[in-house]
Amino acid sequence: MGKTDAFLEHADAIERGLLDIGRAAKASGVSVKMVRHYEAIGLLKKVARTYANYRVYTMNDVHTLQFIKRARTLGFAVKDIRALLALWQNKSRSSAAVKKVAGAHLEELERKIAEMQSMVAALQHLTHNCQGDQRPDCPILEDLAGARKPGA
């Protein structure tokens, strides 16, 4: 027992293949700030500490951080990631449950894309008709000001 306590020295931990927060961050691609944040919001379980109160990460923790990082890169919200992590750790999950989360996110992404595309279409139309010169006449401002085609 005493010997396992001595384990929690920073240098010993590193020697044994454990990582401090900086190394865990680098290894996972998550910023140090966000590593702490994910722990604070319970996405990552509370990790061990050295005697000096430094966080100590296992390769397993790093793996989880990589999982989170990849999910964020795919645009999953933290609440989705929470669900995905639970499914990941649950060996008797159904792939249907995972697909449902991914599918909902996919729909949300497509909705947002469509929304932005309609903005782009409107803006392109306006900027196309705008001379972009010294003169003040500007269809963009006219549209914003509510000037709906005077001819109509």
Add this chain to the structure above:
Amino acid sequence: MGKTDAFLEHADAIERGLLDIGRAAKASGVSVKMVRHYEAIGLLKKVARTYANYRVYTMNDVHTLQFIKRARTLGFAVKDIRALLALWQNKSRSSAAVKKVAGAHLEELERKIAEMQSMVAALQHLTHNCQGDQRPDCPILEDLAGARKPGA
């Protein structure tokens, strides 16, 4: 003098074509909350008040709110709208200045769309390969967990 002071009674104001915040909100499509907010951040100049401290809006104010609403609908950030409003009110502006703001926003939108589209592509690939049945085997989780095609 005394007569003009009497102007700031709620009923009088309405009678004279002015609007209280609720009517201004409805007329512009901006929520009451946000009308106050836009004033607080200086997007809309401070409006007059009745003796009871109710805000009083002119049709001109409503027009500005409509401008803001339309710009938000097109995805412009508040700081952009601030610039656009200034250009709108400056009769000697150049259309080039307006076009520059719109163009930058357009590029930003297109950048975000591309980013999300790459997320969609990745997710579609994963969900396409996921059975979505009772079994636990799931390419989506495998990807998140970092399983980069074992064969490679």
Add this chain to the structure above:
DNA sequence: TTCAAGTCTGCCACCATTGGAGGGTCAAGT
């Protein structure tokens, strides 16, 4: 011993919007 780099906690800022609490006001109806 000293110094830089790393870590700790905690708080603030961003962006746009919504919600609530706790109170005042207005215009009806009784």
Add this chain to the structure above:
DNA sequence: ACTTGACCCTCCAATGGTGGCAGACTTGAA
């Protein structure tokens, strides 16, 4: 007059994900 309900007021908090800073401590190496 009095009540009621729909307004309005101000102030504060929270959202989500991240960055930044301050003040204090630890580490490891020169």
